[in-house]
Amino acid sequence: MRNKKILIIGGAGFIGHNLALKLKKLKYNVSIVDSLQINNILWLKRNKDQLPFPNLSMSILKERFKLLKKNKIPLIKIDVRDYKKLSKVFRKTKPQVVIHLAAVSHANKSNKDPFSTFDHSFRTLENSLDNSKNKIFNVEQFIFLSSSMVYGNFKKKVVKENDSCNPLGIYAALKLSGENIIKAYNQVFGLPYTIIRPSALYGERCISRRVGQIFIENILNKKEIVIQGDGKETLDFTYIEDLVNGIICAIKSKKSLNQTFNLTFGKAQPINKLIYFLRKNFPKVKIKYTKRDRLMPKRGTLSTAKAKKLINFKSKWPLNKGYQKYIDWYKKFYNN
Template sequence: MTKVFITGGAGFVGSRVAKRFADQGDEVYIFDTFKQYLIPDPTVQPPNLLLRLKDFIDKIELIQGDTLNKDHLRRTLNRIKPDIIIHMAALPLAFMAIEHTEDAFQSILGSTVNFLEIVRDFEHPCRLVYTSSSMVYGNFVTDPVTEDSPKDPKEIYGSFKLSGEIVCRGYMKCYDMDVSIVRPSAVYGPYDANQRVLQKFISRALNGEPLKVDGDGSMRLDFTYVDDAAQAIFLAATHPKARGEVFNITRGKAQSLKEAIEIIQEEIPGVKAEFGPVPAYMPKRGTLDVTKARTLLGYDPEYDLKKGLKLYIEHLRHNPI
């Protein structure tokens, strides 16, 4: 039985990764602050984040903790002695990193160094999966971008994520550590509580409100359904060929905001859209090439945007997040 330690395991993507391991009978430990990154609003009832875990909470151990508290983290890891660590705990949104730079620095870089320092002293084998971001590429200079394409982040979040990659590679080479790196993009689906674009679109559409669109709708993103992202992270954590590698883990086909809106309009008739300026921090993006993940890991994304959005809309009709 494999022991799997997941930081941010109560989060949007982390909870789906945890479920994959729990469903196959592995020993799963979720380490989470249970902090929610939302703008405070006294008129809104905060969602119960444990809803993400309700179907398998009896199969896991929940540990409340902060990855920046190094002593607590070390004691916990030395007690569990995990075979796999999947590090997903961090400030999750690019626009928030700009406003909360110190929090972003600590939660992305500080926590990663804490793990590397602790794991380097392990006497047993352990793979560390570092969750990076497609924002490391900045403006895409090719479409699609491969893992070897130029990295030139345009904002704070991508800069810290790329810095984390560099630090991971340095520790890996210096101490012969088992590390793999994943780069997701535009993840969406049930139980997202961080107000990403498709969540906001669907929620407004279900409430009969116009959609607020950055730009004219032509912005293209490689939208990735949460279960596909979880599949790829699971493979990066378990496959022998993932050691020392970096993987794009997306749908592998960018589509425009306008296309997403048209799908929503098919499912929720009468939806209107209002267009505005594109935030200055937002890079020009497109498709991420997932050939490497397909070839080395057997990654096989299942959900195109139409299928994923239909499922997500149906979920939000009946659930708060």
């Protein structure tokens, strides 16, 4: 298992760099491909007005690159929409496992710009798949990061992988289409795959402005917190380390092949619970409630029973522990 060659496409993002660091620690032979142009450093340099605290986000991104460099993880800078350039990378790195993360990874941004989202999420996926199916490369496993958004509004308190999918909006529709095209590559070319559905991730060095991050960032910058809806809505908040460990379980076990897994903490909590933990650290939090986004599905718990049974996945970071660890890291980083 060690020394297995792993190529992470879109690997300089939030999930990718955390995953690469852990894989390297476990002695896998890991390389990253990324254009750095979406939700990353080259984009931020040109779009400082798009984030409320651009200098803070820039420092976080620089910290990612520092860690990748320190751990000698190669970062190949190409745009994965370019098929030929990606083929060259496959020839050079000869990956046994390909993990596809490249995307416009934000539902709101995807709805605002469907054209570019298709390009960076779907064109890139097609290029990764088509190279992976090429027999000269011998790819043993193609891992795709889908999303809990594929289910749409949850019809039950706990959703399982085989429950129906009714995506809302561009991001979720592309994720479900991605899952289907991967299955088609398996049917036609026999490319073994694993589809992973995470949810509500939070953790170190994220700049994507999802709730867990926005709240801490706003407080540190003395801005109020805005909650869309009444805060009673629940999400299966998942600490990045649980997801990373779950992906590693999927790499280690052959039972993950040609399967779809929910990989989350496995117990949804109301958004207001984040405020409860934040108040323990910052007693003077100011909160404003606004109208919820109608295109954001009402979600809840994702069952992780299948991942437990087949690939021995066990989440270890309940919200109280994981969010506190993240708050501690953020405070230290901010103060430095």
